[in-house]
Amino acid sequence: MPDRSSSRSDAGRFALALGLLTLLRLVVAAAIPVSPDEAYYWLWAQAPAAGYYDHPFMVAAWVHIGTGLFGNTGLGIRLLGPISTAIGSYLILDAARRLGYGRGYGAAILLNATLLFGAGSVLMTPDTPLLFFWILTLWTAARIAAGGSGWWWIATGAAAGLALDSKYTAALLLAGIGLWALLTPLGRRWLLRDVRPWAGLVLALAVFLPVILWNADHHWVSFAKQGGRTADFHPARALQFLGELIGGQLGLATPIIFILCVLGLWRATAIAIATRNAAPSLLVALGLLPALVFIQHALGDRVQGNWPEILYPAAVIAAIGLPCCQRWLKPGAILGFALTLIVYVQAIASPIPMGGASDPTIRLLGGWHKLGSAAEIHARQTGAQFIAVDEYGLGSELALRLPKTIPLLADDPRWQYFNLPGPATAGLRTGATGLLIRTERRHDAPDATPWSSMRELGSISRSRNGRVGESYKLYAVTLGPSAPALLARLPSGASP
Template identity: 50%
Template sequence: MAGERRWFAPLGSPLLVWSLLAALTFLRLLVAAWSPVSADEAYYWTWSHALAPGYLDHPPMTALWIAAGTFLCGDTALGIRLLAPLAATLGTLLLAGACRDLLATPAAVAIRAAILLNATLLLGVGAVTMTPDTPLLFFWTAALAAFGRVIATGRGAWWLAAGVAIGLAMDSKYTALLTAAGLPLWLLLTAAGRRWLFTPWPWLAAALALLLFAPVLEWNAAHAWASFIRQGGRTGDWHPARAVRYLAELVGGQAGLATPIIFVLLVCGIGRLARRAAGPGETLLVAVTLPAALVFVQHAFGDRVQANWPGLLYPACAIAAAPIARRWGRAGAMLGFALTGLVYLQSVAAPLPLPRPLDVTLMRLAGWPALAARAAAIAGPGVPLVADEYGLASELAFAGTGHAVLAAEPRWRLFTLPHPALGSVRMLLVRSTKRKDAPDPLLFSDVGRLATLDRGRPGRLAERYTLYRVTLRPGLPANLGTELALLPVPSRR
């Protein structure tokens, strides 16, 4: 206990801990309000104006969170992201409770787990942006907290809370299935788990999770399993010759998102539990982490693992790392918060002259409203804007230039957005110069190149776009007409 108090001593009293958490939440709300909206966030914003039980890319939870935030704050950056800082705060408390219950640790160690997770770039950036990982991380942390209560109290009713949390996590992102799949292993292979199998509680929890996930299943069934095929299609590749490169990228990506010191602590923490796991909480953490980690490693033998995918494992790993983070935990937290602070500063004010490939905020955030305004000015009064890339089209719509914005891609067939029959209409097509193909001749005729626009910051180019004057072909067949969607008009408050 003395060692735990020394590590925790700089935080002082519990009142100071609460004050620091409140200050961190306030800072995150400011960054969420002041940072430009990324193309992915603008795309998810269009989902919130076409609410459905599923989408081509992900389940619907992100759209529901954005709809709630924009209901309160309007179609603004803060509205889109409002629930992210709040979820990070509540998730911090849930993680500390999960650590306390799963490992039977003192409060200082439980708070240490929460500090480690908050110091990662994964949570630091995720707390000021809105992507499917944001609700996923929150609901999976809530599930771990519920399982902690199951183990600490022996009360079966906590299984119901766990089932609800898992169902909502699956409604956030399909990768929740990977961690949830470890629970049957824990129930079958451990004595603590097998005791629960002879009660109704795990079965009721599973039924609740499936009930909450059922609308996603129904939507997929009604749309030829489009979302499952899109996500599941990534698992079939097998290219062992590329494994070294992809595995290196996997490790490097996690070291970057977790920050280097914390990444080592997370790996060592879960590895230590895997070697010595004895208690029910320890075995549960191993069961929901290692099988999923092996899936990501297997995937790296065939294709690239996106850095954010394994982020779902971080809460359990932070709990596992907390007891061993006495010496290096403080240094890791300081480094992690410092790096997160730099990301916050760069996203809001961009004071650092980083090389273009390293400045993620430049590539993802910079210059969208100015691009939309300049394109609208060139289009002229009443001329619709159109884009055949979903993120670009969503940014043009979110900018709110007063021009109608249409998106032209097959994915829009699956949205409950207006698919207008416009006939022969002149439009301004905005396309990235990275696109080497010509505008779709089945959709557009009379294509004339007008100008080139840059997006970025003063003196810093993020991306270049070509503007085309095009005419929408009249009498489009139904299958092509539904590829053209009228995007929502933002409501500012």
């Protein structure tokens, strides 16, 4: 008989370790400066909608919940990241057990030790809710594969629909579950004898329906933007893109864990082909299928490093089924957590000199608070009635930091798809004067259409530890007659 006291002891140690890890992640989430993309998603939460220019609405909903509890801070924006990661760890553990892969602790440890999971848990992007709902769907499907009730098909549909509400990549989740159901004896029995798998599919689409309707009302802009990634292929660069894909995953999953995951999925595929067993087949459907899609994409275009993260929940379960996993679990976890800790420290303070803007922690995170203060000072010194921007990342960061007393106007076609007011709501009319801030990375002249006059004033920069992340040109501008149709007024997130 199994030693129940030993099992309780292991469960207690795992709960303590995960609790401490989650606490660390919450501290790190509070300490890291808010990145431009995160500020952009915060801005989404200020203009609630069923869809947005770039992605579905779920990340905005998560930010709205977190900032409702902890305000417009790094912790508020990212609150649900560490919490969902902790819950997802238990779901992975339980899914591994139900699929017959031991006690599951190894799978949860490997997943938490990846840089993708560790860094992703302290940042808020659409991938954060996507990964949680992907894991939730894997867990509900594991209940079916383990002989559970047919009502788990309904839960699977709901979870998959919420994943679609997070990011369109979740279409691979529905495809994987569908192929698993069609190609395994267990799945075919359900499809032929019970209506609940089909009801689950209908529910998934119903949960996703608001996003579809929003796109229909907005010229299918979000679908077109994401679908357009497949239009520009360069097969001659396939070797380069494949090399970047593999190299990126070696780094982001960390080398030992990546190799274990690859070998685990290979072994699970061989077992699934030989036996048609539901458990390894599910891991292949949700791990290997996305991997093949990303490999195919890399034959003609670059695969962003975070995209393949969805295959790792299934892959880490497959990995712990390897005979050699116990030997490599500890060194893989130590290396993964050590690298993650280094990334945390670098993101918070950039102590390792990596050369100014070439350091992503400087380029993306450095000096935003001081830049907001400098922009406010320049606006008051020049008598500007508003501050203007023509780039969404800069605009989002300033929106998060500027007071309501200084209206922030944004010139970018994307804002026309948001529920945002125009300049008139700040009492600004033709002839009002303001300060335009524009990155020096753009070497062309600013679009003069919204302005009746424009004059260059100078420049400012943002930096961390004396290393400049980015410089900006300042322009004195005057609102022209076409400004109301072209400019949106961004909200303010600064404390009163």
